[in-house]
Amino acid sequence: MDQVEFEGHSLWSAVDALRQKLIEADRVADPEHLVLLDQLRFDQLQYAVRGVQAHRPPPEAEADALAVMDYLSGVVAAAAAELGVYPIDRRGIYLTNAARLIDQALEVLNAPSRTTASSAPGPPVGAAAAAAAAVGHQASASVPSDNGEPPGPHARHAKSSHGPRLLLGIGAAVLAVILGTVVAYGAIERDSSDAGAGCTSLRVVTTVSYQPALESVADDLANRDDCVRLEVTVADGRGAEPVVDQAHAHVWITDDASWLEQYEAAEAEEYGEDSEEAKLSYRPLATSPVLFESSSAMAASIQQAGGGWAGLAALVEGGRPPSIVTRDPASTGDGLVALGGLGDAVWDSEGMDASALLLNKAYRTHRTASALASTPLTADEVALVPEHLLGDNHSEGSVITAPTDRTVMMRYSWYVTDVDASDPAVQSAEAELLAALTTGPSGDAARAAAHLRDSHGAPPAMPSAEDTWVGRQLPPANPTLDAHKVEHVFATWYAADRKADLLVVADISGSMAAPAPGSGQSLIGLVRQNVKHLAHKLPSDARLGVWGFGSRLVGARDYIVVDPFGPLSPDHRRSLSKDVDRLQARDTGTGLYDTVLAAYQSALADARPDVHFQVMVFTDGLDQDDPGGISAGELRKALADVADPESAVGLTVVQAGEGSTTKLAAALRPIEGEVVTIDSAHDVVASFIHLAAGGLHG
Numbered sequence: 001m002d003q004v005e006f007e008g009h010s011l012w013s014a015v016d017a018l019r020q021k022l023i024e025a026d027r028v029a030d031p032e033h034l035v036l037l038d039q040l041r042f043d044q045l046q047y048a049v050r051g052v053q054a055h056r057p058p059p060e061a062e063a064d065a066l067a068v069m070d071y072l073s074g075v076v077a078a079a080a081a082e083l084g085v086y087p088i089d090r091r092g093i094y095l096t097n098a099a100r101l102i103d104q105a106l107e108v109l110n111a112p113s114r115t116t117a118s119s120a121p122g123p124p125v126g127a128a129a130a131a132a133a134a135v136g137h138q139a140s141a142s143v144p145s146d147n148g149e150p151p152g153p154h155a156r157h158a159k160s161s162h163g164p165r166l167l168l169g170i171g172a173a174v175l176a177v178i179l180g181t182v183v184a185y186g187a188i189e190r191d192s193s194d195a196g197a198g199c200t201s202l203r204v205v206t207t208v209s210y211q212p213a214l215e216s217v218a219d220d221l222a223n224r225d226d227c228v229r230l231e232v233t234v235a236d237g238r239g240a241e242p243v244v245d246q247a248h249a250h251v252w253i254t255d256d257a258s259w260l261e262q263y264e265a266a267e268a269e270e271y272g273e274d275s276e277e278a279k280l281s282y283r284p285l286a287t288s289p290v291l292f293e294s295s296s297a298m299a300a301s302i303q304q305a306g307g308g309w310a311g312l313a314a315l316v317e318g319g320r321p322p323s324i325v326t327r328d329p330a331s332t333g334d335g336l337v338a339l340g341g342l343g344d345a346v347w348d349s350e351g352m353d354a355s356a357l358l359l360n361k362a363y364r365t366h367r368t369a370s371a372l373a374s375t376p377l378t379a380d381e382v383a384l385v386p387e388h389l390l391g392d393n394h395s396e397g398s399v400i401t402a403p404t405d406r407t408v409m410m411r412y413s414w415y416v417t418d419v420d421a422s423d424p425a426v427q428s429a430e431a432e433l434l435a436a437l438t439t440g441p442s443g444d445a446a447r448a449a450a451h452l453r454d455s456h457g458a459p460p461a462m463p464s465a466e467d468t469w470v471g472r473q474l475p476p477a478n479p480t481l482d483a484h485k486v487e488h489v490f491a492t493w494y495a496a497d498r499k500a501d502l503l504v505v506a507d508i509s510g511s512m513a514a515p516a517p518g519s520g521q522s523l524i525g526l527v528r529q530n531v532k533h534l535a536h537k538l539p540s541d542a543r544l545g546v547w548g549f550g551s552r553l554v555g556a557r558d559y560i561v562v563d564p565f566g567p568l569s570p571d572h573r574r575s576l577s578k579d580v581d582r583l584q585a586r587d588t589g590t591g592l593y594d595t596v597l598a599a600y601q602s603a604l605a606d607a608r609p610d611v612h613f614q615v616m617v618f619t620d621g622l623d624q625d626d627p628g629g630i631s632a633g634e635l636r637k638a639l640a641d642v643a644d645p646e647s648a649v650g651l652t653v654v655q656a657g658e659g660s661t662t663k664l665a666a667a668l669r670p671i672e673g674e675v676v677t678i679d680s681a682h683d684v685v686a687s688f689i690h691l692a693a694g695g696l697h698g
Contacts, residue, residue: 011073012370015049018042018076018102019368021083025095027364028087031536031573036095038495038540040083045076045102046328049109068108075105199227200429203419205244206253207236207333209388210412213286213446214253217436228429237331250419250426251433255333257282257413258340258481282415285437286452289474290338290408291390292401293373293383298322299399302382308405308475309345312382316342316362323365325383327372329489333410334372338384339489340481341408347485353676353683355485356690359492366493386410388451402474409477412452500612501543502691503565504531505599506583507592507619508548513585514620516656519681523620523656524585526681530688531580535573543567543606546580547599549617551589551626558591558626559598565606589625592617593635593667596653600671601642603649615651616691622659632663640670652676654687 022042029037079101086094206214214232221228235243241263244252254260260282292302305311315322329335342362347355369375373389377398414434420426436442453459457474490497512524535544545565553560563579566572599615607613623629651673655661661675678687
């Protein structure tokens with residue numbers, strides 16, 4: 001199959017359509033169907049298919065690969081059709097059928113399915129096996145052997161404790177097939193008659209969008225006296241990190257530094273911030289700004305709102321929000337950076353909670369498009385497109401505008417692993433490649449080949465449409481997304497990333513019956529409503545519990561268990577919906593300090609390894625009218641005594657209204673707890689959305 005046939009295959013649009021149908025079903029799902037939605041395992045399917053999409057099959061596998069892709073396209077389209085019926089006729093059978101079909105697709109990709117058998121007709125196993133075999137044999141020289149013996153020491157990259165959750169449901173065979181395809185197509189070699197025995201092989205993992213830059217310098221490097229032979233493996237998004245380890249790469253070139261920032265944060269969490277493992281050293285190679293593509297009418301609306309990311313954010317939060325269109329954020333750097341940049345539009349001015357709420361609103365109308373630069377846009381859509389994808393190619397009738405307030409920039413980054421780190425030949429090869437990619441005419445040619453700007457944002461040497469964006473001066477760039485902001489995006493877009501243990505502790509003193517500022521609804525009513533919404537957003541393997549607190553509610557104890565802490569099974573979801581209605585304001589004091597200590601101790605006792613536990617204490621006042629209660633100083637000492645630095649338990653007190661938080665903040669320092677103050681009903685909602693999107697810690 002040729003490139004046009006491959007890139008235009010119906011499988012890619014079928015996966016996008018399936019994701020959209022899943023979003024629509026999730027919006028209207030009845031509580032008893034949430035577990036069925038969790039079983040749809042779309043994230044795993046999407047990741048595996050995106051891996052295939054990034055790489056054309058080798059010639060020997062073309063016919064068989066095309067048969068598999070055709071089959072998968074039909075299965076995925078059938079699953080989307082089942083999901084499409086659910087919002088109209090909300091019976092669980094449609095979700096069950098869709099889950100069965102998605103499992104079927106995963107089986108074709110050699111990923112373990114949720115069930116052990118399927119009653120549906122099987123996939124064309126012969127074709128799949130032939131395609132896998134044709135791909136696999138070409139990679140045998142670069143992929144670890146069946147007995148597990150690697151060609152060299154492991155890179156310091158794919159620690160299992162912080163691997164991306166999307167990979168957990170994908171079998172090693174899928175990764176091996178994808179890796180084999182990449183190595184076969186990514187190896188940039190001289191003709192064998194010219195290859196000298198003295199060449200140094202340099203293994204590089206990079207993104208599909210940067211591969212042209214490497215191709216542009218490969219021949220020159222291979223024909224020098226001290227020749228360097230590049231072995232390039234292409235891997236994008238969250239799946240790149242384990243591929244770096246699998247390929248035993250010497251160099252990892254990412255399409256944004258945020259992937260490396262996230263890796264560094266995970267290393268710091270595992271080994272400590274001052275450990276050698278947590279110290280990454282990377283440098284920028286090139287950049288690509290994210291631009292707005294839309295109809296001329298939508299462009300005018302953005303301009304009227306301010307012309308930048310803040311204006312787009314205001315439209316998203318308005319009564320008739322535009323639909324944001326990006327590529328998948330888990331498997332593309334531009335999708336991640338674009339959505340993270342949108343969240344950043346309000347982060348500094350309005351805070352983390354507001355950013356989480358904005359992303360949640362954008363998610364509700366978001367559309368994923370694989371062929372982003374050329375996908376047709378409706379009048380109410382705004383595509384967030386990186387410059388390097390555009391060139392002269394964008395949707396007919398659409399316009400491209402550069403945001404006026406800030407530049408959300410993709411930062412292509414170079415990172416050297418510790419594989420063969422002491423080998424002088426490898427060190428020299430790394431230095432030669434870096435110089436070729438960044439300096440002189442070869443550096444210019446490399447960036448031009450990939451349609452990228454230099455590390456400072458100077459425009460690329462590429463054809464451009466008249467009166468558009470290439471060559472224009474851009475506003476200052478946003479900082480690189482840190483790990484917390486990356487997690488906001490992932491937890492908003494993927495239910496699997498919301499896996500967490502949460503304990504919500506709500507003040508039920510009399511003042512909670514007062515209306516929330518800017519709302520006719522009481523504070524306690526808003527808490528009830530948002531706890532139910534929180535339970536709806538969390539996957540079935542998350543755990544949740546709800547307490548209410550006042551003063552001496554049960555003997556000398558200041559809290560009551562409203563809903564027992566436990567996994568969000570169907571029974572638990574049903575009981576929680578009823579139990580939370582017991583959160584009613586009553587005539588009682590506010591035993592805040594005693595309750596904070598009890599909640600933290602309970603969380604320590606219930607915490608699971610490698611699963612974040614977040615305690616959220618919601619109150620509208622300070623510790624008061626609690627005879628015999630502990631003081632702030634006593635709380636600080638007690639927390640210091642029980643604090644466990646190895647535990648992944650966080651605690652945040654959300655205080656509505658005015659009042660000094662100095663004493664409470666000081667008391668929480670031994671556990672690095674936080675106090676967040678809010679002053680509107682909007683902030684109440686935002687704090688719960690933030691809790692669902694990865695916790696309240698900053």
